[in-house]
Amino acid sequence: MKTSNPHPKPPLAAAAFDSETLLRESGLRVTRAAQTVLELLRHTSQPLTHEEVAAAYTTATGEAPDRVTIYRVLDRLVEAGLCDRRVGADRVNRFARHVEAASGNTFECDQCHKVLALPSDPELPKVMGRLGKALRKQGIDTRHTALTLHGTCGDCAR
Template identity: 40%
Template sequence: MPTPDVSPAAHLIAARGGRVTRARIAVLEILQDSPRSLNHDDVAARLAADGMPHDRVTLYRTLDWLVEQGLAHRIIGPDRARRFKAGGETRSQHAHFHCDRCGHVLCLESIRPEEQFALPAGYQPERAELVFHGTCADCGRQRGTKA
């Protein structure tokens, strides 16, 4: 009997030892397909557009599980909104660029805030966050055309 095609997202979830559910697959695929980081409401809207029933609590838990498993990473913007992006497999820390006009957050994976800094005796850093603020290319082009 032939085996049904299993999506790459389902393989990633199974490889982490997690239950392969429609919600987990759908959310991970949405994050993988998006060039931008997405907040909870963005993911919920895409699930609804795809006809995927969901509730807010399940979506929050699914996003948190994906982060815990290294399948996505969480970015907290200056507006305190949590945004998510697929591809956290390496769990490496990296810098981000936050557009102050549209809220877009871009991962800058080539810039790693892992430098050794001289901290006072007894202080042990657990993570570092480096965020650049400014205007993204799209907003910059829009600003240029309105001049």
């Protein structure tokens, strides 16, 4: 028997994006705050600070969120791999939806902090393999390698 949800989905929910299923499949509790934050990150074009997430939450729901709840939700989304935490040159944490890049490599704009997937390059895995081998010779065991290029995106360059 299905019970009614006392916390309806915020107006940002899109038919092709089911935050409830995504949260459940990631082993996270489905809460209104988690759904709202996940959907906010899904619909933004650039990473948001904690304060920007809280402000967007207020705009989307008409209610100010508890700041600690937002911190906890963001931490859980990062741990589950549903969003990425990036620390900018200004040492501010910014959060964005997880970017799935076929190559695992990304570009981050140093001005707006937008993150884009890099196109695949057949030579890059070879280069990354050589770097991993050189690190292993130094006694460093890498679990995961990914490349992030920094620079200025086309929008910010204008």
